[in-house]
Amino acid sequence: MALRPGMEEDRSPVRIIVLGATGSIGKSLADLIARNPYRFDVVALVANQNAAGLAEMAVRLKARRAVLCDDTCRKDLANRLDGSGVAVSAGEGAVLEAVDLEADLVVGAIVGSAGLKPTLAAIKPGRRIALANKECLVCAGNLFMDRVRQAGAELLPVDSEHNAIFQVFETAQADLVEKVILTASGGPFRTFTTREMADVTPAQALKHPNWDMGSRITIDSATMMNKGFEVIEASHLFPVRHDQLGVLVHPQSAVHGLVQYKDGSLLAQMGSPDMRTPIAHCLAFPRRMDVPVKRLDLAALGTLTFEAPDLDRFPALRLALEAMQVGGTAPAALNAADEVAVEAFLNERIGFLDIPAAIEAVLQKLDGAGRLAAARDAGDVLALDAEARRKTGEWISAR
Numbered sequence: 197m198a199l200r201p202g203m204e205e206d207r208s209p210v211r212i213i214v215l216g217a218t219g220s221i222g223k224s225l226a227d228l229i230a231r232n233p234y235r236f237d238v239v240a241l242v243a244n245q246n247a248a249g250l251a252e253m254a255v256r257l258k259a260r261r262a263v264l265c266d267d268t269c270r271k272d273l274a275n276r277l278d279g280s281g282v283a284v285s286a287g288e289g290a291v292l293e294a295v296d297l298e299a300d301l302v303v304g305a306i307v308g309s310a311g312l313k314p315t316l317a318a319i320k321p322g323r324r325i326a327l328a329n330k331e332c333l334v335c336a337g338n339l340f341m342d343r344v345r346q347a348g349a350e351l352l353p354v355d356s357e358h359n360a361i362f363q364v365f366e367t368a369q370a371d372l373v374e375k376v377i378l379t380a381s382g383g384p385f386r387t388f389t390t391r392e393m394a395d396v397t398p399a400q401a402l403k404h405p406n407w408d409m410g411s412r413i414t415i416d417s418a419t420m421m422n423k424g425f426e427v428i429e430a431s432h433l434f435p436v437r438h439d440q441l442g443v444l445v446h447p448q449s450a451v452h453g454l455v456q457y458k459d460g461s462l463l464a465q466m467g468s469p470d471m472r473t474p475i476a477h478c479l480a481f482p483r484r485m486d487v488p489v490k491r492l493d494l495a496a497l498g499t500l501t502f503e504a505p506d507l508d509r510f511p512a513l514r515l516a517l518e519a520m521q522v523g524g525t526a527p528a529a530l531n532a533a534d535e536v537a538v539e540a541f542l543n544e545r546i547g548f549l550d551i552p553a554a555i556e557a558v559l560q561k562l563d564g565a566g567r568l569a570a571a572r573d574a575g576d577v578l579a580l581d582a583e584a585r586r587k588t589g590e591w592i593s594a595r
Contacts, residue, residue, distance in 0.1 A: 207235075209234065209237040211239050211301070212299060212302070214305065215304050216243065216311065216328070219305055221305040221471065221475065225305070228479060229257050230256060235479075239299045240260065241253055242263045242264075242291055242306070242314070247264060262285075263286060264286040266286065302315075303478075304325060304332065309535075309581050315329055315332050316339075319349045324481070325344070325350070325351050327353055328355060330531070334428050335577050337429070339571060351433070353478075354475055359465075360467075361378070361454075363453075369457075374458050375455070376442070376456075377454040378423060379444050379446040379451050379453060379502075380417075380505065381417065382420075382447055393548055415541065420510040420512050420513040421513065421516060421555075423443055423513055425531065445502065445505050447501060467489070468489050470489040472489055473489055512551065515552060522568060531581075534551070537592070545592060545595075546592055550592075557591050558584055562580075
């Protein structure tokens with residue numbers, strides 16, 4: 197008997213729940229599922245407020261359930277899906293009910309600290325968690341990884357750099373790893389002086405040279421804070437010490453991650469800058485699937501260059517590395533302050549260089565008040581998150 201397109205012999209469809217379905221990761225993931233409809237059974241799609249986008253995606257992917265975090269948008273979603281056969285719900289309770297449904301794979305792609313609770317709740321024995329939410333590891337890395345280990349769940353990193361390292365990191369020989377290196381494009385201001393960066397506009401900062409991403413992560417790439425977050429994440433994802441983690445600026449964005457071993461070998465994962473590649477790696481793991489991305493042509497590319505990051509011109513990366521060393525809730529405060537400062541920059545309330553200045557000022561206040569101790573649970577993390585946001589808002593208002 198001939199197999200249907202996308203099916204593999206003796207394999208049942210993967211039951212999947214997607215948290216953050218209408219964001220950039222969710223849209224790329226939906227494209228892959230739509231191209232392989234027989235490989236996946238979409239149990240639930242969860243989004244924040246985008247009823248129109250969620251309804252369209254739910255119908256296209258034949259999802260069983262569509263859920264909005266914002267309960268005020270439920271009626272709109274219900275009207276759009278009336279007669280479709282897709283179950284509709286909304287609100288925090290509905291989201292937690294959705295992640296409790298039977299599933300093989302949960303994709304955690306809700307943006308920001310709002311993704312912490314539902315992604316933690318999704319960790320169950322035997323499940324795979326494809327993690328794209330940075331805050332789970334940046335803000336609550338120890339809590340999150342403890343939950344993964346206790347549940348016996350399997351964690352797969354979606355982020356391009358972490359997924360690249362995951363592909364070349366020999367876990368069984370972790371003791372033979374010398375260094376893990378994350379690459380950074382350097383963003384649109386890689387060659388700018390500090391003086392030049394003082395005058396950049398949100399429109400300039402949103403023009404990333406290689407990647408198509410959401411607004412916050414694009415600004416974080418421009419300040420290099422995003423790379424700092426990724427180093428913090430890597431410290432939880434891989435069994436290495438902080439001093440074994442490094443960053444290289446690589447403008448071509450062809451090499452996404454490298455692992456150096458004690459025998460002198462340096463293994464790199466390479467590919468075109470398209471998020472569908474790491475997403476597909478998580479969807480099909482431990483196998484691989486066809487992905488319609490542009491193939492990397494090294495002959496056409498011609499040159500690969502690398503340089504050390506400049507922590508003076510990009511202090512956000514320095515602040516992230518320092519927060520990783522401090523530990524406790526310092527990374528959570530870093531993330532919260534950054535989110536508020538980036539939003540203020542996008543709304544033209546502060547300048548580009550004020551983003552790291554605000555973050556540093558807030559971290560110093562919280563540290564001086566003894567507020568960066570280890571978190572006991574998600575409640576501690578969210579409380580510190582709220583306090584850091586409030587203090588950042590106060591700093592911005594005082595400008």
